[in-house]
Amino acid sequence: MLRKILDTIFFRKKTINTILVGIFLVGILSYTSFPRHEWPNVDLKSVSVIIYYDGASSTDVERLITAPIEKEMMTMKDSKEVISITKDGLVSFLIAFELDTEIPNIAKEVRNKILNIEDLPQGYDLREVVEHKSSNYQFVLVGIHGDMGYRELIKIAEKYEDEFEKLYDVADIEYKGKKDEIIDINVNASSMEKYGLGINNVLDSFKKYNNLISAGKITNNNSDYSVKIKSLYKSAEELSRLPIKSSSNKTIYLSDIASVKQTFDKNKDYVNINGNPGILLQINKKENSSTITLYDSIKNKLAELDGTINPFASAVLIADESKDINDRISASENTVITAVIIVMTIIVAILGWRVGLLVGISIPTTYLLSITILNFMGMSYNLMSIMGLVLSVGLLVDGPIVITEYARREQEKGVRRSLSYLNAAHDMFYPIFASTLTTVLAFLPLAFWPDFFGVWIRVIPRTVLVVLLCSFFVTMIIIPVLGSSFGMKTAGMETKKDPYDNLFYAYYGGVINYIILNPIKVSLFGIFIFSTIVFGIIKSNTEYVFFAEDKANSLEIEILAKGNLSPSESKGFLEETIDVIVGHPHIKNFYGNTIYRDRIWLFDNNPTDMVADIWVDLIDFKDRPDTDLVIQDLEKRLSSIQGLNINVSANDYSGSQWAKDLTIEVQSSDSTKIRQFAGIVLQKLTTDGSFTDENIKNPITGIEWIYNVDSKETKKYDLSKNIIGDSIKIATSGLTIGNIIPDNAEDRIPVKIYLPSDEKTFSSIEKTNISTSQGLVPLSNFVDKQKREKIFTIGKQQGMRTLVIDANIKDELNASTVKQELTNWVDELNLPSNVFIKFAGEAEDSASSMNFLILAFLGALVGIFIVLITLFNNFYHTFVILFSVILSIGGILLGTLLLGLKFSIVFSGLGIVACMGIVVNNNIILIDSYRKELLEDKSNVYEAILVACKNRIRPIFLTTITTITGLLPSALQISLDIFDRTIAYKSEETYFFVLLAWSLIWGIGFASVATLFVTPALLALPKSLNNIFYSKTKILNDKALAD
DSSP, X not given: OHHHHHHHHHHTHHHHHHHHHHHHHHHHHHHHHSOBOSSOOOEEEEEEEEEEOTTXXXXXHIIIIIHHHHHHHHTSTTEEEEEEEEETTEEEXXXXXXXXXXXXXXXXXXXXXXXXOTTSOTTOEEEEEEEEEGGGGOEEEEEXXXXXXXXXXXXXXXXXXXXXXXXXXXXXXXXXSOOOEEEEEEEOHHHHHHTTOOHHHHHHHHHHHSSOEEEEEEEETTEEEEEEEOOOOOSHHHHTTOEEEEOSSOEEEHHHHEEEEEEEXXXXXXXXXXXXXXXXXXXXXXXXXXXXXXXXXXXXHHHHHTTTSOTTEEEEEESOHHHHHHHHHHHHHHHHHHHHHHHHHHHHHHHOHHHHHHHHHHHHHHHHHHHHHHHHTTOOBOHHHHHHHHHTHHHHSHHHHHHHHHHHHHHHTTOOHHHXXXXXXXXXXXXXXHHHHHHHHHHGGXXXXXXXXXXXXXXXXXXXXXXXXXXXXXXXXXXXXHHHHHSOOGGGSOOOSOTTOSHHHHHHHHHHHHHHHSHHHHHHHHHXXXXXXXXXXXXXXXXXXXXXXXXXXXXXXXXXXXXXXXXXXXXXXXXXXXXXXXXXXXXXXXXEEEOOOOOOOTTOOOOTTEEEEEEEEEOOGGGSOOHHHHHHHHHHHHTTSTTOEEEEEEOOTTTXXXXXXXXXXXEESOHHHHHHHHHHHHHHHHHHSSEEEEEEOSOOEXXXXXXXXXXXXXXXXXXXXXXXXXXXXXXXXXXXEEEEOOTTOSSOEEEEEEOOGGGOSHHHHHHOEEEETTEEEEGGGTEEEEEEEEESOEEEEXXXXXXXXXXXXXXXXOHHHHHHHHHXXXXXXXXXXXXXXXXXXXXXXXXXXXXXXXXXXXXXXXXHHHHHHHHHOOHHHHHHHHHHHHHHHHHHHHHHHHHTOOEETTHHHHHHHHHHHHHHHHHHHHHHHHHHHHHHOTTOHHHHHHHHHHHHHHHXXXXXXXXXXXXXXXXXXXXXXXXXXXXXXXXXXXXXXXXHHHHHHHHHHHHHHIIIIIHHHHHHHHHHHHHHHHHHHHHHHHHHHHO
């Protein structure tokens, strides 16, 4: 049946050639239209919620708002984790759901659940319910700054916004540093007292005179005309003429007792661009648009608008990630192109240019077909999919080499070209199919990698699976058909009775003869080497990391300060920090902003006592020192600032997900116990000597003053508590008393009343007068104050209060060892039943991923076992291959040990799985060849092993040397740009692939050695043991006969 199908395919060569041309044309079109992103677009199945409850303290918000909603969210279907941060007047939630949830609209479901909670108080404001998607984190930042007033700057920013909104890939634009316009009423207490006015007189007058009053209708000539009395104020100037008090000879206006001006709210975030006050535009892309395309559109638009909107204003692109993305994509493509060229060069040198061309063309054909399918599946061209393409380099060259090598051996026996490739496709179909299937089974469990980061990482194995299936099609259909037409003709080859009659095969045959005659020694030696490597890894200081090592082109500077600071204090700290870094020779652009966070983002690791943040763009990598050295220089300069805790970190892939090396969560329902044990943990980190930058993120605590209202006094003067509360608010943070609507304006402008900043003292507050029927009475007559400790922020997870402690591990120490020692210390703590301590951040993700990888590895072994036992129907041969798989892991461990590399849970783990596929592929075809030889002469096991090894050494050697040579530039951090004809060493994009490249090189090398030398020993082992047993039995029988 298979032979007939292959005969039909070979007869339709023109059809196959047309398909090949179609693959190239459609593949190139797919490649050019492939959306390019830094990360895959994925649905993160999480929702952010923000609720405001004005006037309530953090503890009241927790009791009245947070607790009921947490209870409801935790009982929702597929709810996985509920995190909340509660502050004065607001609470922010992050609700994470299971990644496989089938709830169609999670945000809508969450909103409806909240609105249906009956226990919530009246007056809360459900401000935001937003579902998180990865596209939320893919945006472009443009900073607008210049030497001009804020009002002019905002007009310029709005003009840029109008231009950017015309671009196709722009979804919407958000502002940072945009302040709302307000009418600022700054009352003068002495003037009010002079005219006998209380603060409530101003409030009453505004409510009395700022109303739209209807005066009825006039009907004339069958038409109705409404009549209104002009009573709404439309400007600060009009409002300044608001009458407060009138007598027979004088009217007191608002301007007599206060300054009234239209200005901007100073309590909003402050943004600084390159040392100047500015505005930041966050340009969000459409969900399915390309990040690179959006960057290109913005750059072109900025170039087009340069100097046209305002010659004194500058618009700069902040954190231009497009160059990094393009550099990484180009580096990955160059890796593949380099591998193809090296493969073709080596194979041409060994097998001739026709065979080299056949094997070489299989790689771009497979990749173009894979890209077409990936594009059709709705995937994007991103770092994870590219990682899958790089990972598959060693997997897709083996099949074509096996086919061409088999056909070459057939031709050397005198078989004509067309028939030799047909025989190769037929005879090697089931071994290659089984090899592909086992490799698919090795990667298949990884396609279901759990947790948030697994959503991104699982793109890698899914890409590999597509490449494997495409490679099988190309190997079994395209290559044999092309070979039958364009391969070297049999007539032009030297026909040999014994193709292995040369020095190389003679030497290898001698080694194999020794191995199969001494299988016990070789097998035990292999086990000894593997055990030694594992023991060395356990005893060494090998450090385990979650992701890849990387070098960043941008930095983040966190400015931390304790206490509930005012906006002006936060701004001062930011500007003090900027004064130090402005003009730094290695900084290209930067923006800083004061922080007021009312939202929990998915990767929000910023401490709640962070008052400002600076994002720094560095100059080109080749024009500056290493990123780590730049960080050290900045830390040294910033250490001169007193009273601030400033963290400088790189925005790289190895650390951007977690703020610090170590994150510990202390949880409890008992507020006293949680602080007690959080203090114990913090003291341990501080005194241990292994850590730096120790910090408790939540909560910010401090002192608050409580004003208790004397109900008897308010009743005596016929005053409501609201008047007392409003008066206190005016004297502290200010009170919004209403709005005005200017002519030709769409937005209302809030009116806010304050005491002057120099009068915001307790004595001034208490001297504030309130007008009563008995005259002016100071506020102190109605209240008394008391001091108490206050929690400004309350962090909770799954309904329990949570304190987060984080720290960095000193560079000279092994992070894995330090974490393990700390874990042992935590395990020995005598914790109460209601206190829980757990490791979070990278430690949690690493442990979770390591557990998953172990289960995935075991699951893959079970699947491979089923395929092998089905293929060979022999338990021992199945055991031989699985034993070789275990041995091949030693290669990656040995490389890690000898080179002093870190072991990446993700990349080294993927390398292990890839090597598992290669060693299984090699062993399947080797054992299949051995079994076929054994069928011809069942008595000569050793000869069958020898012939099978000689049959397989050339394709295994070619696969190994081409794959290793192709990956070596990436491992050595050499970037070859074929088209630009440039070579770069240790450029920033080369760091990302180092661990993966070395894992594959050492793993493939070790796997090949295991296949060519250990597998023959294991195949010969039963015969050798049988001979030993037979010899001993014969000796015993002979002895018995002699007796």
